[in-house]
Amino acid sequence: MVGLPGALTQFALRSLTLLAAALLTALAFLRPEAALLKATLTITVVLIPYALRRAWRALMTHNGGSRCFLHPDGLTLTTIFGGVRSTVTWRNALTLKRMTHVSLLMAVHRVEITHQGRRPLTFIALGTEPELITRLEAAAAQQGLRH
Numbered sequence: 001m002v003g004l005p006g007a008l009t010q011f012a013l014r015s016l017t018l019l020a021a022a023l024l025t026a027l028a029f030l031r032p033e034a035a036l037l038k039a040t041l042t043i044t045v046v047l048i049p050y051a052l053r054r055a056w057r058a059l060m061t062h063n064g065g066s067r068c069f070l071h072p073d074g075l076t077l078t079t080i081f082g083g084v085r086s087t088v089t090w091r092n093a094l095t096l097k098r099m100t101h102v103s104l105l106m107a108v109h110r111v112e113i114t115h116q117g118r119r120p121l122t123f124i125a126l127g128t129e130p131e132l133i134t135r136l137e138a139a140a141a142q143q144g145l146r147h
Contacts, residue, residue, distance in 0.1 A: 010107075075136070088115045090140075092116045095147070109130065110123075111133070
């Protein structure tokens with residue numbers, strides 16, 4: 001589960017990877033002076049964000065942050081520090097809306113759950129078909145929520 005910054009980070013990382021691949025291809029065909037150094041620098045520039053993303057994911061997993069927990073009676077979203085951000089029970093939920101955007105550079109699922117008396121609960125899940133979305137839709141169908 002991520003917010004808008006996570007989706008934009010995914011887009012930027014994939015764009016950087018495509019740009020680096022194009023640059024490496026150009027270096028292979030054009031063979032400019034110091035091509036090996038330029039190729040090494042390009043690969044390093046791409047690997048650093050991937051390493052940072054891996055470290056961030058490990059930190060979030062360790063702290064229990066940015067998670068969506070499905071319970072038999074509802075779901076709970078946590079902050080990046082592992083605290084409870086928002087909770088909704090199935091008996092108070094009215095509708096479940098899902099928007100999906102899948103392209104070469106980004107795969108995003110935006111979920112919005114409207115419930116009685118409060119603002120809608122929204123979150124973003126990355127990936128083409130995350131398990132969270134499948135389980136959430138199954139739980140919503142079991143509870144009789146409108147889509």
